Amino acid sequence: MQLSSSVEKMFTQKEIEEILKDEQRFYIEHAEKNWLNRYFKIKAIANETKVPSIVSSISDMPHGSSNFKKSKTEMYAIKTIQASEWLEILGSTIQLLSPIEQELIELKYLRRRNDGARYSDESIYPQLYIGKTRYYEIKKEALEILGRHLYGVFAEKDFS
Numbered sequence: 001m002q003l004s005s006s007v008e009k010m011f012t013q014k015e016i017e018e019i020l021k022d023e024q025r026f027y028i029e030h031a032e033k034n035w036l037n038r039y040f041k042i043k044a045i046a047n048e049t050k051v052p053s054i055v056s057s058i059s060d061m062p063h064g065s066s067n068f069k070k071s072k073t074e075m076y077a078i079k080t081i082q083a084s085e086w087l088e089i090l091g092s093t094i095q096l097l098s099p100i101e102q103e104l105i106e107l108k109y110l111r112r113r114n115d116g117a118r119y120s121d122e123s124i125y126p127q128l129y130i131g132k133t134r135y136y137e138i139k140k141e142a143l144e145i146l147g148r149h150l151y152g153v154f155a156e157k158d159f160s
Contacts, residue, residue, distance in 0.1 A: 027147030028140065035090055035150050036109040036143075046083035048076075093149045101142035104128060108139070 011019070094102055107124045125135035 024140075024144050027151065028143040029147070030151055031143045031147035032109075035146065036105070039090070039110055040112070042083045042086050046080055046087055048080060089153055090150070093146055096149060097142050097145060100128060100130075101138055101145070104135070104138055105142055105146070 094105055097105065104124065107119055107127065108121070109118070111119065113119060121135065121139075122132075125132055128135065130138070
C-alpha cells in the first residue's frame, strides 16, 4: 500500500497510465511475435520426420568435449522434442484463457484459410457473436495474458 502511494507521488496519473500502456503493448507484441506468429513453423518442426544422412564419425575426443560433433540424427530428434515442448507450453497457456478468448486465439492465430492466409478480424468477430469493439477488447486482453505467462519461456531457443 505504501509503495503505491509513493509511486503516485513520483509520477502523475497520466505518466502511470502511459507506463502501464507500454507494458501492455510489450506483452501483446511478445505473445504475437515470439509465439503466435511462429506457431505454424514450430508445428511443422515438431511433426517433421526428416531423415539425416547416415554418416558415422569417429573421434578420440570424449563425448562431453566441445569439439565433439553431435550426430545429425540426435540434433533432429532434439529439435523435434523442443518444438513439441514449445507447442505443449503454448497449448497449456492458451487453456488458462476464458473460452471466448481461447476461441478467438484459435481462429485468429492457430488456423489458416485454404489459401494459407490468416483469417481477418472482420471475419472472426461475427463467428464469435460479438461486436467489433468487444472483439478488439477481448483480443487485447487475451494477448496480454498470453504474453505475461509466456515471457521468458524458451527465450534462448531458436527453431530456425
